[in-house]
C-alpha cells in the first residue's frame with residue numbers, strides 16, 4: 001500500500017516537475033502573430049475596471065499609518081524608472097500582484113525596445129490626487145510610460161501590459177497608460193500567526209497550522225518529540241530550543257517553558273521544505289510541514305520530493321526563507337515560490353485527501 005503511494009507520488013512528481021520547469025512566460029515562443037497597439041481610450045478587457053472580470057471593486061484606501069500598509073511591498077527593480085515626483089517613494093509601493101505584473105512588463109519592454117525601459121509615473125497614491133474610488137489608493141494601480149516618453153510607443157506599451165498579465169489596461173491619457181490588478185489572493189494576504197515566547201526570551205512566529213515540537217511538563221523526560229500545531233501551544237508547554245552554535249550537528253537542544261503566546265495577522269506564509277523535515281528558526285526547532293497533523297506521516301508523504309529535489313537548491317531556498325522571515329515576504333524568488341509554500345507542498349495539499357485520512361488534516365487552512 002505504502003509503496004504504491006510512493007510510486008504514484010514519484011510519477012506525479014515527475015509530471016509536475018516537467019510542468020514546473022516548463023517554459024515560463026518569457027521562455028515560451030510566442031505565436032508569430034503581430035502585436036497590435038492599443039488605440040487611445042481603448043481598455044482591455046472591454047468592461048469597467050471595477051468589474052469582477054477586470055480588477056474588481058475597490059476595497060478601501062490604504063494610508064501610511066494603516067496596518068494594511070504592511071501589505072504593500074516596495075519595488076526596487078533596476079529595470080524600472082520611478083518618477084517619484086512626490087519624493088516620498090510612494091510610487092514604489094504596490095501589492096504583490098501589481099509588483100509581479102510590473103516586473104513582467106519591465107522585461108517585456110526591454111526585450112521589445114532594448115535601451116528603453118518601463119517608467120512608472122504613479123503607483124500607490126497617498127495624496128488623494130485621483131478620483132475618489134481609484135485603485136491607486138490601494139496600491140493596485142499604476143500609470144506607466146516608456147523611459148524615453150515617446151508617446152508613439154504608448155499604444156504598444158498597453159499591448160505589452162496586457163501580455164504581462166495586468167487585469168485591466170487602459171490607454172487613459174495621451175501621457176500614460178493606466179493598469180490595475182485584482183486584489184491579492186487570500187493566501188498572500190494577512191493570515192493568523194502565533195508568536196510563542198519562552199521564559200528565556202526566545203521568540204518564534206509561525207502560522208497557526210505550522211507544526212512545532214513540544215513537551216508538556218508531565219512528559220519532559222520522554223524522548224519522543226511531539227509535533228503540535230502552533231495554535232495549540234499553550235503557556236506552560238515546553239519547546240525545543242537549540243543552543244547557539246555554528247553547526248547543527250553539534251547543537252545542544254534544551255527545553256524552554258512557554259510563558260506567552262500571542263496571535264497576530266501578517267502577510268505571507270512560511271513553509272519551507274528541508275531534507276530532514278525540521279527547521280530551526282530563531283533557535284527553535286519546528287517542523288517544515290504545515291497542515292498535515294502528524295510529523296512522521298508528513299515526512300513520509302514528502303519523501304519523493306526530498307529524493308528528487310536538488311538538495312543544493314533546497315539549501316539555498318531554506319536560507320532564503322530564513323532570511324525572508326526576518327525581512328519581507330516580497331523577497332520570495334518568484335520562479336520558485338510565489339507565496340511562500342513550495343509548489344510540491346501546495347500540490348500535496350490538493351491531493352492529500354487521496355493519500356491520508358482526513359483526520360490528519362487541519363482543514364481550516366486548506367485555502368489554496
Ligand SMILES: [Zn+2]
Pocket residue numbers: 122136141142143178179
Ligand atoms: Zn492611473
